[in-house]
Amino acid sequence: MKPLRTPPRVEPRRPGNALIVAAMLLSLCILSLIKARYCPSPYGIPAIDSCLIFSFLGDLWISCSQQDSAVAESAGDGSNLLFCAGVEDNEGNAVAPKIVADEAVSNLSRPLCSETSKRSNVCEAEGGIRLQGSSRTIFLHPSLADREWKIKPYCRKHDPPAMKKVNEWTMKPFPSDKAPPRCTAKYTVPALVFSIGGFTDNLFHDFTDVIVPLFISSYRFHGEVQFVVADFKPPWVSRFILILRQLSNYDIIDADNDDPGAVRCFPRVIVGLSFHKELGVDPSKTATGYSIVEFKEMLRKAYGLERPTVERWGVRRKPRLLLISRNKTRVFLNEKGIADMAASLGFDVRATEPTNKTDVGEFARLVNSADVMIGVHGAGLTNMVFLPAGAVLIQVVPMGAPGWLPRDTFGQPSRDMQLKYLDYHIEGDESSLTEQYPKDHPVLKDPSSIHKQGWYALSEVYLENQNVRPQLDRLKNTLLEARSLLPHNSKEA
Template sequence: MGDKSKLVRNLRVESQRFRLLVIVIGCFLVTLTFIVVSKPEAILFTSSSTKLSLDESLPDFTDTETITHQDPSEDSEAGIEVDESKPKWSSNEAEQKIEDVPKHKLTLPTVSNYTIKDSDQEEKTFESDQPGAKREAEEKSDQCNDPGSCVGKEKHKVTLPTVSNYTINDSDQVELTETKQPESEIELGTNPNQREEATESRQPGMKLEMKQLCDFSDFRSNICEMDGDIRIQPKSSSILFMESSNSQRDELWKIKPYPRKGDEFCLSHVTELTVKSSKEAPQCTKYHNVPALVFSISGYTGNLFHDFTDVMVPLFTTANQFNGEVQFLLTDMHPWWVIKYEKVLQKLSNYPVIDFNKDDQVHCFKHAVVGLRAYKEFTIDSSKSPNGYSMIDFNRFMRRAFSLEREATTVVGEVPNKKPRLLIISRKRTRAFTNLNEIAAMAEDLGYEVVINEADVGSDISKFAEIVNSCDVMMGVHGAGLTNCVFLPPNATLIQIVPWGGLDWIARLDFGDPANAMGIRYSQYSITVDESTLLEQYPRDHEIFTNPFAFHKRGFDFIRKTFMDQQNVKLDVRRFRSVLLEALDHLHS
């Protein structure tokens, strides 16, 4: 009986042990199942040989770094295609240590050969190996379980090309592909009001919307610039931008390619061109492998100042970036003007100009610019110009175009018996010096070698450029002849004599500021009432002397007629002497 009771007790103990074992095993299996379901990365990413998997179609990116993703939507915005089938992890989970860094690469689009233009029309060339060409996208996890993998809590960075808020100007739509095309160029919208932002994430192979064909936002000039299938038909005064059959673009612009916007009288002499998008166009009869530049040489050309402020400076700004590989198409062409500035045109373009108004071909280009980039009078805004061109660059370009030898002024005393040269720009009709000989004699007494010459429309610009370049100081009354300062060597001095009539502002605008921008010293001498021949026409107490600014309310035409066309200058040589002495002092250093 006792043995039987003992056996029963043993069976009960064994039964309890079995149930306990079953419970323990069950709890372990439940726990293991919960871990597997809730944290798959704990199992899948423990091996150091595991690789991050991204779209294999992305091109190689040289500056590859480890990246930790927080949100797949951020990757999409950055132009990275994420494989949705692969496991993801969030920022509140432990960051996994990846020991074999070279194996974990992120490939991104290469932009080293693309040219990007910001809202101020400034072109910036980005290269993949320069910090300025990249945007750093920084991702950081909230916690780190393994201190060894998060030393110093360093952020994992990836560098991305800065193109997110720009639109691309090419044919109807452009594709960013894996291969770099040396000749390809990304043009971005320059007018914030016309710029279209891409609304979808940028991924390889996706298409981006284009900017408008023309930009009419500038106060001085309108300009159209386009890439793609462009057909220029002078016979119909049209420039056609060919569209694909599924394109929604429908644009038509009327442009007069001369940078004197708002001047109706001036533009009345300029041929109006039509720029439009089209799905139909005449067949090409002549193909060109270089860009086209279409502009007018009508308007106010023929006046030396306007030749430069309206054409030469804007033409340099617009065309020099092509290094001669550009085809000029001139509307309203005057053969004598082309001959006069032949050296400049040949320096900017390697091809004979096309007389737009007399041409019957259908010219086909892959890139075209209609109009010239212009800024203030006779000045370049280097913050907006292509490649940051400045008036110093223009001054250097003009001296090289005319093969001028002097790159510096004469230092007084450096060469024995060599005197600094003073060029006096004389005028015969208006704003002329009535005591020219007296002025020349005073300058010679100070130690100058004096040269007197007049720059008129019929002057041989090449010969006159040589005369100007040989001088160290140039002086003259406000007028177009002072435009020749573009041929002066650096550090030379320009002295502008301002006629009576409150004209100091326009004198500085037209020549003072441009001269300083070219690296030329500038002096401005405003005459007194006693130095003006207006005393011969009006009594001394006339309002023209007591309050000349009152006449400015009548407009510039009245100012020009009264204070410029009807006034000559009798210079007070004793008063003016100090100005020439100051210029002489500059030549001693």
């Protein structure tokens, strides 16, 4: 577990440095006066009454009379901004500044927000960022934006029911006729703003909507990034805190409960997370080519998982099978029969149901000890992220489920995670739906007609109101195939 470090707050004043900076800036003012008198402005900046030159070193402001030109800011954050105005207030902030920048035209022409996928938007800005969590507002230098940008920082923008649970954030330039909001805390690392609203508290959505995109967006910073969490859920943060600590070295900022007067200043801000695919990472879209393999390695570190890969099985060691139970929908109606049959094939069988109250680390270690994991399509199969490489995932696909659903949610992602994948499709005589509908009903005879009614119709019928009873003889063949895919000692087996 990484020790947390409190982010740097207001930087201490350094009188010696401040005097040096003051002398340098005064010299610049004098040179500017000479230049203004004898040379035209190369930037074409209109004449102004005075120029305020700003430096973060010592929070020092210096003003001097100047005609026809302006002086660049030394902000200490990589930006080259021109602060031109009339007077200062008692706090040393500019009053009614006129602010321009040496790259203002190119900055304004570049959009702050972009679509990273059909599921996600990301907004990003750099240079003099002021974040006020209580109002969900991010103030930008006018050289970075000439209008407001709004975003809901959650990776499910195509899904209105999810987005209703996500609050909107605003990024906007601070007014040109007022002083910028005064910083109450300063940071030297970027801020990453994201929401844990939406469909979280379902393990699949926890990972595919937030945790994997968070990895994609933050892994490149090697911990040197400040998480600002919106739509805060203390139980959710507590549940996944070990993962969050792997990705950020700093205490999380709860935006919803931040002090109303707090204005946090960052050199850079990223609002929203990048989404690539369900439970997946596209290495070609990451900063250094990292993939879901590095994601699984990160999880092993977070929870102290001992097995990166499966070991050989034989007489001295039985292969372990973990059966993911369900007790509300898509229930195994013959679970005990399945467990007994698997045991007769030589498996060390464990059956359990993960819930939102299950300790993630404890369950992750149980999953990591398994060689084969089997379960009906559903959130519980998301625990495959903890399986060692070379393990086998068996997805039991409910009758009537469209082909893309098992493939995209767990089939392809499991292969990317270096797992072996098998599926078992429930047939008519193995489904409880045959007891609910007449034999000639479209639910049984024409599932595609139900699919055409949309996600919520097919989900209600085939996922929320179906239980399964796999035929043991048929399922036995699938378990034997799974066992054959595991490395084993042939002489013992």
